[in-house]
Amino acid sequence: MADEVKLYRTWSSPFGLRIVWALHIKGIEYDTIFEDLSNKSPELLQYNPVHKKIPILVHKGKPICESLVILEYIDETWKEVPLLPQDPYQKAMARFWAKFGEDKLLPSVWSVFSGKGVEEKKEALVPAVQNLQHLEEQLKDNKFFGGEKIGYLDIEFGWLPYLLDVFEEVIDLKLFDAAKFPLLSAWMKNFNNHPAIKPHYPPRDKLVTKFQLLHEKYQTGN
Amino acid sequence: MADEVKLYRTWSSPFGLRIVWALHIKGIEYDTIFEDLSNKSPELLQYNPVHKKIPILVHKGKPICESLVILEYIDETWKEVPLLPQDPYQKAMARFWAKFGEDKLLPSVWSVFSGKGVEEKKEALVPAVQNLQHLEEQLKDNKFFGGEKIGYLDIEFGWLPYLLDVFEEVIDLKLFDAAKFPLLSAWMKNFNNHPAIKPHYPPRDKLVTKFQLLHEKYQTGN
Known part of the structure; x- marks a missing residue:
């Protein structure tokens, strides 16, 4: 089985983790190939010649x-x-x-992270919070976006529980007020508590360091 | 049947036409509501409060x-x-x-249309032509993107046969060289010749006038 499914990803990409989460939720065996985007493998370039990006799933x-x-x-x-839900x-x-x-x-949300200086970040926060409000309204009283079971939209929005508090630490600005988003806040906990999710997060200190370096680049424009 | 399916669109939007084409290919009866985006109807705002855009399909x-x-x-x-193909x-x-x-x-392609002046347009043409080359390679020797029958990708790319020559007339610059893209060129003819497609194009002179006005705005920055 394991040689049938290969996942090309980086150690930190939330897009790559989406596939990790999905495969683990479904219980599918797979092999991981970790890519270094500063030195892309011939396989990555061969499998995704258009975008030259990860994630790539190779099946058979x-x-x-x-x-x-x-x-x-x-x-x-x-x-x-x-x-995904079955109903069209x-x-x-x-x-x-x-x-x-x-x-x-x-x-x-990325505009808040990458915004130059506190003022630009605070300005970018307005649409980000409006967009989070839309998600809050979709949750209703459900444990996950699709109801009682974890699914497609939870995986789609999984970068929020994965990265929001890392971003906050790096930029030293509150992005997400749990009191304003009680349902999203509860959902993040449910997501992180699911056995297929958090065990696959990379070490938090490594993530913080990665985003600190990236943030410095945005602040200095280099 | 007809009151079951309603399509909100504008007279010219290629995104709205995608739905028109799909409904006609499938032979589904529907009613059209034409929207004026400078004066959006309460129904549009109610049905798409997030983006406030057309097309909107209302089914039952x-x-x-x-x-x-x-x-x-x-x-x-x-x-x-x-x-869509059936195979995953x-x-x-x-x-x-x-x-x-x-x-x-x-x-x-839009960057070519909206580019200020001939130089900016010619610069924007380089990536646009590269992207068209990717499509050319997808067609192989097929009549349509999915094979012998019109389908999802033909509808997706339908704005090319619908608008490319209108853009060319308005900006007075060759966007698409049929000799360089023989397969895409043949596909455009096949697409336009399909009975579900061209009868739903709005009058060409009206389209040219619309995009002439828009182009003037881009050129003057107003």
Whole structure:
């Protein structure tokens, strides 16, 4: 089995972790190949010649790129423990919010992280908080975005529990007020407590160091 | 039937036309509501409060937004005449290229259109042509992107046959050299000749006028 599924990722990428989480939720055996993006392997360039990015899932020798495309592929190939809802309308809603996560939420939070100086960061915080509010409203009283079981949207938004508090430590600014987002706050705990999730986070101090270096670059413009 | 499916779109949006094409390919009856984006209807704001954009498909009273999400919903709800491949790997490839179309190809061509002056446009042409080359390579010897039958990726890339020559007329610059892209060129003809497609294009002179006005704004920065 193990030689059938290979995952190319970096040690820290939240997009790569999405695939790790999905494979573990489903109980699929796989091999990991860790890439160094400053020195990409010939396999990475061969498997993703268009974007030259990770994650890449290689299944029976055939590569699939783009994390959300990989998640749908995994869900359609290994049907046990479904990640997406089965109902076409609920599935469309999940895809809508996943796209919102990629196109709106993630860039808006990243603008806070990468903003130069406190003022620029605080300005960027306004749309980021509005976008988080949209997520808060989607949770209702559910444990996860899709209900009682972890699934596609939890994986999509998993970078929040994974990275938000790292970002906060690095930029020394409160990004996420748990009192304003009680449902999201509870969801983050549920997500982190799931056995398929947090054991795959890399060491936090290593993450903080990585983002500290990146943050310094943004602040000095180098 | 007709009151079950409603499509909110504008007269000219290529994203709205994607849904028109899909519904006609599948033979689904629907009603059209034309929106004026300078004066959005209460229904548009109610159905898409996050983005406040068209297209919106309302099916049995429930709204679905984002054109690619709508296409997948249509394909899963009305299964006759499938748009996406059935095989999970081929489906993943279709989704990968659709994402490439949205994230890379479309913005790169738009940069040529919106570039200020001939020099900026010619500079923007380099990545746009590279991206078109990727599409050319996907077509192989097929009539359509998925083979002999029109489908998801043809609809995704349908804005090319719909708008490229309009853009060229407006900006007075060759964007697409048919001799360099013989397969794409043949595909555009096949697409336009399909009975579900060109009858739904709005009048060309009206389109040219619309994009002339928009182009003037980009050139003067107003």
